[in-house]
Amino acid sequence: MAEELLSLLRPDLRDLVPYAVPHYPGYIKLDANENPYDFAPEVLAEVVRRLSGQTFTRYPDPEATELRRRIAAYTGMAPENILAGNGSDELILNLFLSFGGGGRVVITPPTFSMYAIHSRIAGAAVAAVARREDFSLDLAALLREARAPGTRVVVVCSPNNPTGNTVPREAVEALAAEAAGLVLLDEAYAEFAGESCCDLVRRYPRLVVLRTFSKAFGLAGLRVGYLVADPAVIAGLLKVKQPFNLNSFSQLAAVTVLEYQPLFRQRMEEIIANREELYRRMKQIGGVEVFPSRANFILFRTPLPAEKVYAGLLARRVLIRNVAGPGLERCLRVTVGTPAENEAFLQALAEVVAEGEGSSGV
Numbered sequence: 001m002a003e004e005l006l007s008l009l010r011p012d013l014r015d016l017v018p019y020a021v022p023h024y025p026g027y028i029k030l031d032a033n034e035n036p037y038d039f040a041p042e043v044l045a046e047v048v049r050r051l052s053g054q055t056f057t058r059y060p061d062p063e064a065t066e067l068r069r070r071i072a073a074y075t076g077m078a079p080e081n082i083l084a085g086n087g088s089d090e091l092i093l094n095l096f097l098s099f100g101g102g103g104r105v106v107i108t109p110p111t112f113s114m115y116a117i118h119s120r121i122a123g124a125a126v127a128a129v130a131r132r133e134d135f136s137l138d139l140a141a142l143l144r145e146a147r148a149p150g151t152r153v154v155v156v157c158s159p160n161n162p163t164g165n166t167v168p169r170e171a172v173e174a175l176a177a178e179a180a181g182l183v184l185l186d187e188a189y190a191e192f193a194g195e196s197c198c199d200l201v202r203r204y205p206r207l208v209v210l211r212t213f214s215k216a217f218g219l220a221g222l223r224v225g226y227l228v229a230d231p232a233v234i235a236g237l238l239k240v241k242q243p244f245n246l247n248s249f250s251q252l253a254a255v256t257v258l259e260y261q262p263l264f265r266q267r268m269e270e271i272i273a274n275r276e277e278l279y280r281r282m283k284q285i286g287g288v289e290v291f292p293s294r295a296n297f298i299l300f301r302t303p304l305p306a307e308k309v310y311a312g313l314l315a316r317r318v319l320i321r322n323v324a325g326p327g328l329e330r331c332l333r334v335t336v337g338t339p340a341e342n343e344a345f346l347q348a349l350a351e352v353v354a355e356g357e358g359s360s361g362v
């Protein structure tokens with residue numbers, strides 16, 4: 001009997017809602033901040049070429065030695081400062097498991113939902129320091145929470161998902177200098193902002209910077225993330241790491257991708273230009289409030305209920321993300337796609353907003 005089996009579940013997980021991902025094959029997919037551009041043919045050909053020299057009968061390199069060496073060069077840090085993960089999501093969980101459990105994790109909503117989910121899975125209490133109305137951090141309140149003895153990890157995301165704004169470098173430094181525990185800076189979208197705080201790890205050993213290959217390098221399907229941290233922090237993380245977390249194929253693909261940086265950089269520049277064009281065009285749609293973004297997505301608000309906008313776009317085969325909630329009333333998030341995808345989204349959004357305003361009179 002399902003109820004009886006569920007009574008065996010950890011009590012603190014009973015009302016945890018699993019992360020759900022809607023699936024609409026063939027739709028214009030602008031809901032997950034993925035890279036809209038497929039690999040350049042020469043990159044794919046090189047990955048395939050290298051496969052023939054590879055055996056998949058052996059376990060992968062648990063230390064991802066070659067990949068960490070390449071990431072070190074890319075970030076300007078040492079391989080000892082790098083830990084690779086099966087997506088950066090895994091590293092968030094591992095950081096909370098090793099440093100957060102039994103204590104408090106401080107988050108800054110509205111922000112990425114996985115921080116609260118992984119905190120609970122790791123057995124850490126979640127404390128929230130809400131962002132201000134303009135989505136900037138309430139630094140004074142955050143510093144107070146960061147200094148509190150029970151606080152094990154403070155999490156800030158820059159550029160923040162889903163608001164798109166960055167955290168000033170001085171704020172990161174203040175937090176890293178004063179925190180009682182660790183400071184996790186999630187830089188999943190750093191390449192689109194053109195700035196990073198990786199180098200601060202040398203001066204502030206409590207700072208952990210999280211990065212991913214899923215967004216700027218388009219490897220979301222292969223699950224490759226990494227973090228930059230003090231070697232002592234990494235030693236702590238190794239205690240909870242699954243030994244073979246990052247498979248051989250993903251290691252090989254990520255190494256290859258880093259050898260084609262100019263190609264990817266060019267695509268990133270295109271996405272940034274497309275973002276600015278999309279922002280400009282969205283602002284021309286009457287009634288739509290658009291927030292500036294340093295990432296590859298844009299947050300916006302309409303006069304209509306967000307569910308209505310979401311459903312209206314879906315009816316026009318455009319999938320975006322409804323992020324409405326506290327601090328994000330009537331807000332949705334759209335990923336910057338190809339110019340053609342962005343056009344389809346703009347047209348659908350204009351129709352949905354015009355229609356809704358006509359019928360409901362809001």
Ligand SMILES: *Cc1c(COP(=O)(O)O)cnc(C)c1O
Pocket residue numbers: 033086087088089090112157161186188211212213214220223224225
């Ligand atoms: C997409 C995203 C991630 C997850 O990246 P993976 O490496 O694919 O797990 C992490 N943090 C934020 C803020 C994200 O938006």
